Amino acid sequence: MESRWRSLSTAIAGGALIAGLACYPGEISTVQELDLSLAIRNPNVPESEFQNILTYAMPDTVIQIYPDTADANPPQLSRVYDDYILGQVESHLEARGYQRVAADPGNPPDVLVLVTATARTFTGAVWYPGYWYGWYWPPYGCYYCGYPAGGYWDVYQWDQGTVQIAMTDPAAPTDSTIQLLWMGAVTGVLSGVSSTTQARLEVGINRVFDLSPYLRRN
Amino acid sequence: MRTLIGMALALLAAGPLASQSIMRLTYSTAAPVGPTQDYISEFSWLGIMFEPGKFVRDNLSASLSFGWTVLDEQTDDPVQIGDAAGAQGTQFRYLNVFPVMAGLQLHRGNPRGGSLYLGLNAGTYFIERRTDFSVVSAIEDNWHFGVAPQLGVIFPLGYGRGHGNIDVRYHHAFEAGGHEYDWVSFSIGVAYGPRY
Numbered sequence: 001m002e003s004r005w006r007s008l009s010t011a012i013a014g015g016a017l018i019a020g021l022a023c024y025p026g027e028i029s030t031v032q033e034l035d036l037s038l039a040i041r042n043p044n045v046p047e048s049e050f051q052n053i054l055t056y057a058m059p060d061t062v063i064q065i066y067p068d069t070a071d072a073n074p075p076q077l078s079r080v081y082d083d084y085i086l087g088q089v090e091s092h093l094e095a096r097g098y099q100r101v102a103a104d105p106g107n108p109p110d111v112l113v114l115v116t117a118t119a120r121t122f123t124g125a126v127w128y129p130g131y132w133y134g135w136y137w138p139p140y141g142c143y144y145c146g147y148p149a150g151g152y153w154d155v156y157q158w159d160q161g162t163v164q165i166a167m168t169d170p171a172a173p174t175d176s177t178i179q180l181l182w183m184g185a186v187t188g189v190l191s192g193v194s195s196t197t198q199a200r201l202e203v204g205i206n207r208v209f210d211l212s213p214y215l216r217r218n
Numbered sequence: 219m220r221t222l223i224g225m226a227l228a229l230l231a232a233g234p235l236a237s238q239s240i241m242r243l244t245y246s247t248a249a250p251v252g253p254t255q256d257y258i259s260e261f262s263w264l265g266i267m268f269e270p271g272k273f274v275r276d277n278l279s280a281s282l283s284f285g286w287t288v289l290d291e292q293t294d295d296p297v298q299i300g301d302a303a304g305a306q307g308t309q310f311r312y313l314n315v316f317p318v319m320a321g322l323q324l325h326r327g328n329p330r331g332g333s334l335y336l337g338l339n340a341g342t343y344f345i346e347r348r349t350d351f352s353v354v355s356a357i358e359d360n361w362h363f364g365v366a367p368q369l370g371v372i373f374p375l376g377y378g379r380g381h382g383n384i385d386v387r388y389h390h391a392f393e394a395g396g397h398e399y400d401w402v403s404f405s406i407g408v409a410y411g412p413r414y
Contacts, residue, residue, distance in 0.1 A: 032308070033307075033308040034307075034308075034352050034353060035307055035308070035352070036305060036306070036307035036351065036352035037305065037306045037307060038303065038304070038305050039303065039304050039305075040302060040303040041302040041303070042302070043300075043301065043302045187307075187352060207296070207306040207307075210296070210306070211296055211304035211305070211306055212304075
């Protein structure tokens with residue numbers, strides 16, 4: 001009788017331990033579970049300031065950036081989703097009451113919106129000294145200018161394939177940095193193109209704007 | 219009053235169970251309550267408790283408690299970071315709880331074997347609070363003082379010294395590292411030792 005009891009106890013204890021170790025929860029099972037959306041407002045810019053914005057200009061391409069200016073063969077991401085990303089951003093900004101206008105140095109918009117994608121993992125920069133005159137205003141062509149890391153916010157390591165949406169003041173900077181008003185990011189989503197990429201982009205960009213309720217025309 | 223004192227003395231009187239050892243091994247589930255729910259609200263199905271003890275009186279046992287309980291939750295809730303930033307993605311939240319406690323249990327025997335008991339445990343909880351967010355993990359380890367009142371029943375299974383055990387316990391881990399936790403555990407298992 002006692003030996004049967006000991007066998008039963010041992011079986012319960014062993015079973016519980018094995019079940020515990022086997023069922024330890026929460027392992028990442030899909031790449032979507034690694035996606036992260038971020039939204040950052042420049043702390044020096046009050047939320048109310050975004051209510052005064054009416055017009056914005058946005059390039060019709062996703063700028064690809066990487067940290068190494070000496071790279072003879074700069075990495076490239078797929079451009080399959082450029083139009084989709086830009087359409088999503090435009091749709092959200094329109095829903096917030098902002099109007100897209102053509103870039104015109106003679107009649108600048110209230111803000112510029114720049115959509116970029118990280119072609120190679122690097123740390124630090126959320127904006128890119130030097131491209132301002134070379135890219136946005138004519139001649140519109142320098143997609144791989146090799147913007148070095150560094151800048152006003154040293155907040156994050158940007159993984160390859162991270163999409164960033166930056167809102168900046170259109171006034172030309174007085175030094176080598178451009179101060180962002182706001183930025184959003186969806187990390188790593190373009191690192192590999194698959195059947196889920198578009199759905200991940202949609203969720204990620206939606207979250208960026210959900211995290212920024214202050215982005216709204218008064 | 220005289221009746222209450224009489225009952226207390228009767229409960230504490232030495233008898234045939236005094237000095238017998240008791241060892242309980244239980245599978246534990248847990249329901250987070252109070253401030254714990256702000257972090258994890260899901261019911262836990264993962265836990266184990268081991269409690270060696272001894273009857274110091276016929277109706278009074280003393281015990282030590284060792285265990286492991288895992289509370290976890292997967293959530294997509296947004297997180298505010300300071301005044302100016304926010305983040306949203308899949309988070310895996312965990313509380314790994316390891317209690318090390320001492321307790322006293324007051325038993326009321328059943329004529330057909332077994333007992334109903336009421337107890338109070340006090341000691342420490344080592345709690346690992348871990349949040350996995352994308353490829354980033356935030357881990358906080360803290361020792362908490364804690365108390366855990368309990369209610370349980372030991373019932374015969376027909377194995378001589380071996381019995382069944384059901385135990386319900388309210389756990390309170392006092393604040394440490396900026397966090398305090400409450401949860402209720404429901405345990406079922408075996409108790410070995412007393413010959414009723």
